[in-house]
Amino acid sequence: MESGIHKIPVASPQLTEADISMVSECLRSGWVSGTSPYVEEFERKFAEFCGCKYGVATNSGTSALHLALATLKVGLRNEVIIPTFTMIATANAVTYTNAKPIIVDSESQTWNIDPALISKKVTQRTRVIMPIDTYGHPADMDSIMEIAGKQGLRVVEDAAEAHGGEYKSRRTGSLGDIGCFSFYANKIITTGEGGMLVTNDEELAVRAKWLRAHAFGRGGRHFYHEELGFGYRMSGVQAALGLSQLERIEINVRARRRNARLYNEHLGKLGGEVILPPEANWAKNAYWMYSVLLKNRRRRNELMEWLAKRGIETRTFFYPIHRQPFYKAGYRQLRFPVADMLSRTGVNLPSGNGLSEEEIGTVCDEIRSYFHNN
Numbered sequence: 328m329e330s331g332i333h334k335i336p337v338a339s340p341q342l343t344e345a346d347i348s349m350v351s352e353c354l355r356s357g358w359v360s361g362t363s364p365y366v367e368e369f370e371r372k373f374a375e376f377c378g379c380k381y382g383v384a385t386n387s388g389t390s391a392l393h394l395a396l397a398t399l400k401v402g403l404r405n406e407v408i409i410p411t412f413t414m415i416a417t418a419n420a421v422t423y424t425n426a427k428p429i430i431v432d433s434e435s436q437t438w439n440i441d442p443a444l445i446s447k448k449v450t451q452r453t454r455v456i457m458p459i460d461t462y463g464h465p466a467d468m469d470s471i472m473e474i475a476g477k478q479g480l481r482v483v484e485d486a487a488e489a490h491g492g493e494y495k496s497r498r499t500g501s502l503g504d505i506g507c508f509s510f511y512a513n514k515i516i517t518t519g520e521g522g523m524l525v526t527n528d529e530e531l532a533v534r535a536k537w538l539r540a541h542a543f544g545r546g547g548r549h550f551y552h553e554e555l556g557f558g559y560r561m562s563g564v565q566a567a568l569g570l571s572q573l574e575r576i577e578i579n580v581r582a583r584r585r586n587a588r589l590y591n592e593h594l595g596k597l598g599g600e601v602i603l604p605p606e607a608n609w610a611k612n613a614y615w616m617y618s619v620l621l622k623n624r625r626r627r628n629e630l631m632e633w634l635a636k637r638g639i640e641t642r643t644f645f646y647p648i649h650r651q652p653f654y655k656a657g658y659r660q661l662r663f664p665v666a667d668m669l670s671r672t673g674v675n676l677p678s679g680n681g682l683s684e685e686e687i688g689t690v691c692d693e694i695r696s697y698f699h700n701n
């Protein structure tokens with residue numbers, strides 16, 4: 328099959344012979360369901376990579392987020408604080424629980440939720456703060472945990488994009504009460520579709536596992552259900568791929584960071600035409616995406632078109648939640664200047680694990696020629 332019209336894609340999965348062997352081994356074993364030992368091993372090893380005691384694998388990053396909130400008993404008349412600058416799944420996971428997403432602007436230094444704006448949004452109904460580690464850069468978790476501690480709230484870290492990132496030398500996903508990851512095909516490691524919730528809290532892990540598979544009855548009453556559970560299991564086949572991919576996770580994070588270093592070297596010479604991605608002095612950005620800002624929307628759109636014509640795929644940033652047709656009516660009076668600026672001017676450049684130095688050179692040459700000609 329054709330892999331698409333773009334010669335240099337934003338990100339495509341790297342699938343190796345080792346991956347194929349591990350998946351074949353799983354298929355031959357017959358352990359393909361969600362109760363497979365491959366799932367347990369993947370949970371144990373990925374949680375360990377994150378610096379957490381427990382992992383609960385799911386069939387997507389979105390279901391991991393929803394499961395995390397359900398595990399924390401978030402429901403009707405509750406509120407969950409999230410950044411408006413996020414992928415839609417963060418808000419949707421809240422909506423699935425019947426709680427309300429309360430949105431907050433980003434800080435311009437890291438593009439993540441601005442901790443200084445969170446306290447004003449806390450009400451009697453708030454249960455959880457759910458920051459995201461945007462494009463691989465960790466949120467300012469100490470500040471967020473401090474607010475949560477003072478207000479008696481729980482924290483779910485949406486680390487869907489940040490495998491292997493670090494906050495003050497601690498891995499992303501391990502910093503809140505629960506961390507959630509996605510293993511969608513364009514992520515730093517992939518299971519095709521898939522996700523995982525990680526935690527150090529045994530009670531939360533046990534409850535999440537129970538809710539993940541329909542909250543089956545205990546004590547011999549298997550088909551008797553006391554709570555609303557979900558069909559969110561990851562299959563053994565996906566976990567086998569995950570286990571094999573996990574062997575290369577450090578290599579992949581190094582590749583993403585090398586991509587960023589090379590891009591920064593090239594694009595840093597463009598005299599401020601391109602604003603480079605953030606990396607706070609307390610952060611290790613996993614650079615899931617190499618993302619830059621242009622001076623305005625027109626420049627951003629023109630550059631994307633210029634690159635597309637030359638076989639280079641790019642992506643705009645997210646539309647913030649307050650601009651989404653499904654959500655915007657609830658937030659009409661509010662202003663989110665940083666999120667709007669990011670959404671207007673941001674572009675993700677090719678960022679995959681397998682991107683070569685030559686390809687990065689080509690992308691940067693074309694960016695340079697755009698500025699030379701416009």
Ligand SMILES: Cc1ncc(COP(=O)(O)O)c(C=O)c1O
Nearest residue numbers: 387388389414416459487509511
């Ligand atoms: C921040 C964030 N949260 C959640 C998700 C949802 O993950 P999935 O696509 O695996 O459901 C994504 C997906 O990319 C994401 O970027």
